[in-house]
Amino acid sequence: MAWPGGRAYLGPLGYYKYFGFLLENLGVENAADVAPALPIGISFFTFQALSYLIDLSGRRIAVQRDPFRLALYISMFPQLIAGPIVRYSEVETALTERKTTRSDTAIGFERFVLGLSKKTLIADPLGLVADQIFAIPAGGLSPETAWLGALAYSLQLFFDFSAYSDMAIGLGRVMGFRFPENFNYPYISRSITEFWRRWHMTLSRWFRDYVYIPLGGKRHGSGRTYLNLSIVFVLTGFWHGAAWNFVFWGAYHGAFLVLERLGLGRILSRLPVALRHVYLLLVVILGWIPFRADGMQQTLDFWGAMLLGQRGSQADIFPLDRFFDAYIAVILGLAMLFCIPVGHWLRWHLVERLPARAAGAVLSAGMLTLFAVAVVSAGAASYSPFIYFRF
Numbered sequence: 001m002a003w004p005g006g007r008a009y010l011g012p013l014g015y016y017k018y019f020g021f022l023l024e025n026l027g028v029e030n031a032a033d034v035a036p037a038l039p040i041g042i043s044f045f046t047f048q049a050l051s052y053l054i055d056l057s058g059r060r061i062a063v064q065r066d067p068f069r070l071a072l073y074i075s076m077f078p079q080l081i082a083g084p085i086v087r088y089s090e091v092e093t094a095l096t097e098r099k100t101t102r103s104d105t106a107i108g109f110e111r112f113v114l115g116l117s118k119k120t121l122i123a124d125p126l127g128l129v130a131d132q133i134f135a136i137p138a139g140g141l142s143p144e145t146a147w148l149g150a151l152a153y154s155l156q157l158f159f160d161f162s163a164y165s166d167m168a169i170g171l172g173r174v175m176g177f178r179f180p181e182n183f184n185y186p187y188i189s190r191s192i193t194e195f196w197r198r199w200h201m202t203l204s205r206w207f208r209d210y211v212y213i214p215l216g217g218k219r220h221g222s223g224r225t226y227l228n229l230s231i232v233f234v235l236t237g238f239w240h241g242a243a244w245n246f247v248f249w250g251a252y253h254g255a256f257l258v259l260e261r262l263g264l265g266r267i268l269s270r271l272p273v274a275l276r277h278v279y280l281l282l283v284v285i286l287g288w289i290p291f292r293a294d295g296m297q298q299t300l301d302f303w304g305a306m307l308l309g310q311r312g313s314q315a316d317i318f319p320l321d322r323f324f325d326a327y328i329a330v331i332l333g334l335a336m337l338f339c340i341p342v343g344h345w346l347r348w349h350l351v352e353r354l355p356a357r358a359a360g361a362v363l364s365a366g367m368l369t370l371f372a373v374a375v376v377s378a379g380a381a382s383y384s385p386f387i388y389f390r391f
């Protein structure tokens with residue numbers, strides 16, 4: 001797996017993102033104070049630049065001799081901070097022959113508004129619930145509160161990250177760029193294998209093309225395939241954050257992918273669709289706990305409450321109704337509803353069947369109203385950055 005010139009990009013990533021983690025595991029006191037500040041979005045623009053070098057060395061693309069156009073590709077602001085991860089080949093033509101149309105502007109604005117609305121109207125309220133529950137001290141968890149926190153965070157993460165992707169894709173479209181899709185309703189999946197074809201698709205493809213396939217993919221027998229999958233997902237976890245719980249999260253998903261290839265997938269295929277959805281949601285929701293938790297002990301506390309019904313000695317101090325009310329119930333309901341392609345159904349049945357002029361007027365009025373509500377909501381809310389900024 002040769003990455004010519006890759007050290008020039010991986011070096012800064014390793015220093016800024018993982019140097020503090022290394023010091024901490026070497027037992028250095030005050031490692032967090034010594035570690036450098038993490039540049040925003042470094043994982044994303046590093047992988048984007050690496051893909052250019054690797055594709056160039058493999059002669060899949062031609063060298064970009066204009067330094068300004070190359071800089072534009074690497075530092076393109078709409079998706080620079082949190083993706084999607086764009087390959088050079090996907091925007092090569094637009095860098096030199098970009099055109100914008102009224103249709104592109106309208107489509108881009110609509111996509112941006114949908115993303116902004118997902119962020120401010122769904123992700124942020126659920127994030128407040130998740131933050132409060134994950135801040136409960138040891139011994140304060142009850143099973144019902146733990147499940148609410150896990151569900152709120154699972155939905156927050158999806159709507160937060162997919163919202164940023166929608167906004168980036170929309171802004172890019174306004175400026176004449178066609179960025180790749182990053183999410184395809186991952187929570188409707190029926191297996192972990194399918195989930196990773198729908199979740200953060202540009203990252204999955206990046207690891208597939210630049211790590212999994214160079215390692216040998218599935219060309220050298222089952223054992224080597226399982227090893228390659230495990231390596232890729234441990235690296236995926238470590239890419240997300242410099243902490244052992246992220247490594248565990250990656251290994252957790254890799255283990256289920258291997259199990260599905262070993263035979264669990266065949267068993268699942270014989271089950272009713274509803275049971276396959278339940279399996280997927282249980283595995284994914286439980287898996288988000290180490291992704292969000294402060295460490296493995298908090299992960300075990302949540303799993304104990306969720307799976308074994310363990311109730312902390314101080315659980316009565318943090319009752320469910322302290323975090324759950326009618327407003328949160330509505331937000332949870334909307335979030336679960338929009339995890340399925342209901343938006344496409346509504347658009348087809350309520351808008352597209354109208355005469356063209358009426359459909360355009362209805363859609364424009366709807367988008368402007370949604371934009372106004374989202375802006376007001378954002379202005380009234382406390383500071384709430386996108387989750388994936390820290391990756």
